[in-house]
Amino acid sequence: MMDRQYRVIPASLLFGEHAVKTLPAKLTQTERICQSGLVGMGGAGFPMWKKLSFGKGCHVVIANAAECEPLLEHNVARIESNPQEILSGLTIAMHEIGAERGIIAIKAKHEREIATLRSALSDAHIGNSHFDISPGIEIKMLEDRYPAGDERAIVRDVLGVLLDPNELPSKAGAVVSNVETLMRLHRAVVNREVVETKDLTVAGNIEGSGYDDNVSLVLYDVPIEISVGEVLDALHIQVASDAQLLMGGPYMGGAISAKSSIEATSGGIIIAGPEIRDRGPMGIIVCACGASEDRLKAIVASKGASLCGIEMCKNVCRLPNDRLKCRNPGVCPGQAQAVLALKKKGAQSILISHCTDCTNTVMQIAPKIGMRVHHVTDAYMIAGREHLIRSFRKTTRISQA
Ligand code: SF4
Structure with missing residues (x-):
């Protein structure tokens, strides 16, 4: 599958500037992570401070940049626009667990984003970056298949260890975190930001938005807890009466309504027409x-x-x-x-x-x-x-x- 087109729209253009709440400066790094409210934003929603606490002693942090659900593009978009913040977040996670190795796992088809990461890493290595980025970070390429972003698939493909179904990445000495979470980890620790916004992809039948349906709309920093209907209205998307609304990706997502709220783990809002009929059985x-x-x-x-x-x-x-x-x-x-x-x-x-x-x-x-x-x-x-x-x-x- 080829790279899909996406367009980035900052949520501030749709909803106005969001006043960012900040944490007290006296807090330690670990306290900032805990009090920021940061959770795994790739879907699991596990508190980040707990993940890092359980991961102490692991030897590697893997940034999950697989973005393997079709139509979703918000993690890949962040790599292109905020690579230093993601690499800084990865470095913070490495420090927290005591690991010297960091890996960005990304599909080889994302050539532009890989070049962006390489450039950010090389700037950091020659001291040309004001971000704290570890020299122990490398890039590993993934195949373009589903489910490349499954935690155990990533550990297998990157570290060569096939975990049992009930085992966590820590069994292989790894902590896995998605890239948006790592970017917000940077913001929680360095900028002392409380997590109150989420990146989203809006895709499918997006008539009214001014974009064709073959484009995914990537919304940066959407306020958590606003409704799906508010997001769609702000984009002028007209939802047909027989449309299906899905939160998440086409594989793993769940049905929602316009009244559903955006949460810290929300990834995509996909609008589709009715199912294709079949006479069965x-x-x-x-x-x-x-x-x-x-x-x-x-x-x-x-x-x-x-x-x-x-x-x-x-x-x-x-x-x-x-x-x-x-x-x-x-x-x-x-x-x-x-x-x-x-x-x-x-x-x-x-x-x-x-x-x-x-x-x-x-x-x-x-x-x-x-x-x-x-x-x-x-x-x-x-x-x-x-x-x-x-x-x-x-x-x-x-x-x-
Ligand atoms: S359970 Fe899903 S991922 Fe695993 S082999 Fe079957 S279809 Fe593939």
């Missing part, structure tokens, strides 16, 4: 890296199909807390068994939410036995004028040179 294959079983069932109903069977990707395992995890994220264990089981139950079509590799496998089997294939991301990819998640050429191994 339809079977679903549940996967750990995509939509939940409930969301898949809701989509089957929206398509007007009857549900005739549910199968699981063979890589899925259920943790004691009932969460589904993949044994080896993004590496297909084979899908023939699940597809044939659904066929046996009478499925004429199939709905999947699979990673790139498993989608390829399903596409090698299901159409050949007369089954129509739908992917959970379809309506959103159509809205954002992107290619559907179907079959892809094998990605070539990435050179780290």
